[in-house]
Structures are given as C-alpha cells and as structure tokens.
Amino acid sequence: MVIVMDLQATEDQIKSVKKRLEELGFKAHLIRGVERIVIGAIGDRKQMMASGIEVMPGVEKMVPIMKPFKLVSREAKSENTVIRIKDFDIGGEGIAVIAGPCAVEDREQLIETARLVKEAGAQAIRGGTYKPRTSPYSFQGMEEEGLELLAEAGVETGLATITEVVDEKSLDLAAGYVDIIQIGARNMQNFQLLRVAGRINKPVVLKRGLSATMEEWLMAAEYIMSEGNYNVILCERGIRTFETYTRNTLDLSAVPLIKQLSHLPVIVDPSHATGEWRLVAPLSKGAVAVGADGLLVEVHPNPMKALCDGPQSLTPDNFRQLMRELAEIAKAVGRTMNQGEKLI
Numbered sequence: 244m245v246i247v248m249d250l251q252a253t254e255d256q257i258k259s260v261k262k263r264l265e266e267l268g269f270k271a272h273l274i275r276g277v278e279r280i281v282i283g284a285i286g287d288r289k290q291m292m293a294s295g296i297e298v299m300p301g302v303e304k305m306v307p308i309m310k311p312f313k314l315v316s317r318e319a320k321s322e323n324t325v326i327r328i329k330d331f332d333i334g335g336e337g338i339a340v341i342a343g344p345c346a347v348e349d350r351e352q353l354i355e356t357a358r359l360v361k362e363a364g365a366q367a368i369r370g371g372t373y374k375p376r377t378s379p380y381s382f383q384g385m386e387e388e389g390l391e392l393l394a395e396a397g398v399e400t401g402l403a404t405i406t407e408v409v410d411e412k413s414l415d416l417a418a419g420y421v422d423i424i425q426i427g428a429r430n431m432q433n434f435q436l437l438r439v440a441g442r443i444n445k446p447v448v449l450k451r452g453l454s455a456t457m458e459e460w461l462m463a464a465e466y467i468m469s470e471g472n473y474n475v476i477l478c479e480r481g482i483r484t485f486e487t488y489t490r491n492t493l494d495l496s497a498v499p500l501i502k503q504l505s506h507l508p509v510i511v512d513p514s515h516a517t518g519e520w521r522l523v524a525p526l527s528k529g530a531v532a533v534g535a536d537g538l539l540v541e542v543h544p545n546p547m548k549a550l551c552d553g554p555q556s557l558t559p560d561n562f563r564q565l566m567r568e569l570a571e572i573a574k575a576v577g578r579t580m581n582q583g584e585k586l587i
C-alpha cells in the first residue's frame with residue numbers, strides 16, 4: 244500500500260503517519276520525491292484499510308499496489324527518481340556517462356583513463372577490483388589496492404567512482420572508497436548481498452541478470468529498497484539468447500518498459516551487452532534514443548593490452564567521438580548530456 248501525502252503535508256504530519264504505521268506493525272518507507280512525499284507501507288492490506296490511516300491529517304489517499312514489486316513500482320511513486328551523485332544527477336534531464344576500464348590494472352592505467360574520460364565529458368570512472376571471471380585462472384582483480392587507486396582517481400579528477408562488489412566483505416570495503424556500488428549480472432539474485440546493499444548509504448547500480456525477466460530484476464531492486472536504500476539505478480547489460488555473434492543480446496525494449504513499470508533510473512551497458520567495440524557506439528546512441536538515463540561504457544587507453552574485456556573496450560579517441568555524437572541524439576529526444584568539465 245502507498246500512502247500519498249498532501250502536497251502541503253507538514254513534517255509533523257508525515258512523522259505521525261509513519262509512527263502510526265510502525266505502531267500497527269507495518270514496515271514504513273518514506274520516499275521523498277521532488278514534489279510529493281509518499282510512504283510505502285508493507286503489510287496486510289485489509290488491516291491497513293481498516294487502520295484509520297487514510298483519515299489522518301496530511302494524508303491525501305491510500306493506494307494499493309497490485310504489482311509484486313512495491314517500492315520500486317511506478318504505482319508507488321509517479322515521479323522519476325533522480326539520484327544526486329557528487330555534482331551530477333542520474334534520472335533527471337541530463338544523461339550520465341560512466342566510463343573506464345573493465346578492471347583496475349595499475350595506477351598509470353587508471354589515472355590516465357580517468358583523465359581522458361573526464362575530458363571527454365564523463366561523470367564517473369568505473370573499474371573492477373573484484374572480478375567475477377568465467378575462469379578461475381583469469382585475472383581476478385587488485386582488490387583493496389585497486390579501491391585505493393579508484394579513490395585517488397576520484398580525488399584527482401573530481402569524477403565519481405564506481406566498482407563492483409561480489410560479497411558482503413567486498414561491499415563493506417568498497418563502500419569506504421567509492422561513490423557508487425555496482426552489483427553485477429551474476430549476483431543479481433544474491434539476495435543476501437542485495438539486503439546488505441540495502442543498508443548502506445550509497446547509490447547502487449543493479450545490473451540485469453544474464454537471463455533475468457523484468458520482474459525478477461525489479462524484485463531484486465525491491466530487496467535493496469526494502470532495507471531502506473532507495474538509490475537504486477537499474478542497468479541493462481544484455482541477456483543470454485541463442486545468438487553467438489554478440490556476447491549477449493542487448494534488450495533495448497527493457498529501457499522504456501522499465502520506465503513504465505518503475506520510477507528508478509535506467510542506464511545501459513553496451514560493452515558487456517555486445518562484447519564488440521564496434522557495436523558500442525551505435526547501441527549507446529540507440530540507448531539514449533529510447534530513453535536511457537545514462538551509459539556505462541568500457542574505455543581502455545590501450546585495449547589490445549587490457550587484462551580484461553579488451554575487445555569490447557573503446558579507445559579514448561573513439562569514446563570522445565561517441566560523446567560528441569551522443570550530444571546530438573540527446574538533443575533530439577529532449578535531453579542533454581551532463582556537462583563534463585574540461586581539465587586544465
């Protein structure tokens with residue numbers, strides 16, 4: 244059930260409704276939009292209808308949510324969720340671009356990439372330090388040393404930082420170093436990890452599982468939100484199909500569909516979706532055209548030498564070119580690119 248507060252509801256009235264819900268044994272989630280405040284209440288519907296909450300001062304109406312995903316759903320919150328990270332937004336008018344290598348390899352590689360993607364207009368630097376590789380014999384990541392480098396790259400360039408976590412231990416550690424936590428496709432249904440990510444105070448990028456349905460993906464986001472972290476960004480990164488020419492099949496229909504079903508921001512990762520750098524630019528443009536709020540793109544200063552995912556990584560030159568072209572697409576669909584400041 245969602246309790247929609249009046250536009251003029253006072254803080255005291257909001258607090259009283261939340262308190263009353265909790266006294267009655269419901270779990271209450273205060274979700275603040277730009278215009279409105281709604282309270283997501285989880286519990287028995289009949290009992291809630293009979294509770295008298297609907298006539299409390301400051302309450303406009305109570306709306307039942309029919310979908311299995313509750314806090315995530317557009318029914319719970321009609322406005323888009325806009326997440327502020329450092330000096331940019333995801334989910335607002337501007338398109339946010341996260342770029343960087345698949346894995347943090349060394350200081351020089353990361354800092355150089357961070358400077359280059361910043362100059363090209365990106366807002367955040369990505370870099371894996373815990374790498375869930377298909378083979379246990381492949382490079383597994385620099386772990387905490389890599390996190391330190393990411394933090395350094397953030398300070399040096401002003402970019403926000405993001406890295407993938409694979410378990411509670413890496414999550415605890417990474418939360419002390421980076422601005423955004425990424426949960427990868429392989430862990431989308433690691434429910435324990437999702438719950439722990441729901442208890443931190445950092446935005447979480449939740450990638451779509453390799454063969455996850457929309458509902459499974461949204462239910463995974465619900466796990467995070469149900470623990471009180473409402474800053475979830477969904478990332479479409481391709482799904483497993485019968486096609487073998489591409490690493491995965493990018494499901495662009497997920498973008499407008501999720502936008503209908505949920506208020507959360509949606510970004511697209513064309514790199515893991517295709518596994519092929521030549522397809523990254525066209526699909527990035529397609530993603531912006533269908534309404535994505537941002538992109539997550541792999542960029543490496545020397546893809547041929549990358550320890551991980553070189554064939555799908557853009558060179559800095561190709562990334563710069565893509566950023567210029569994206570500005571045109573964004574304009575055509577009434578959006579703008581978030582402004583990256585030029586380094587002096």
Ligand code: PEP
Pocket residue numbers: 345371375407426427428429450480512515
């Ligand atoms: C990644 O972004 O580095 C990654 C491993 O992606 P995914 O979880 O989508 O495979």
Ligand code: MN
Pocket residue numbers: 345346515541551552
């Ligand atoms: Mn990768």
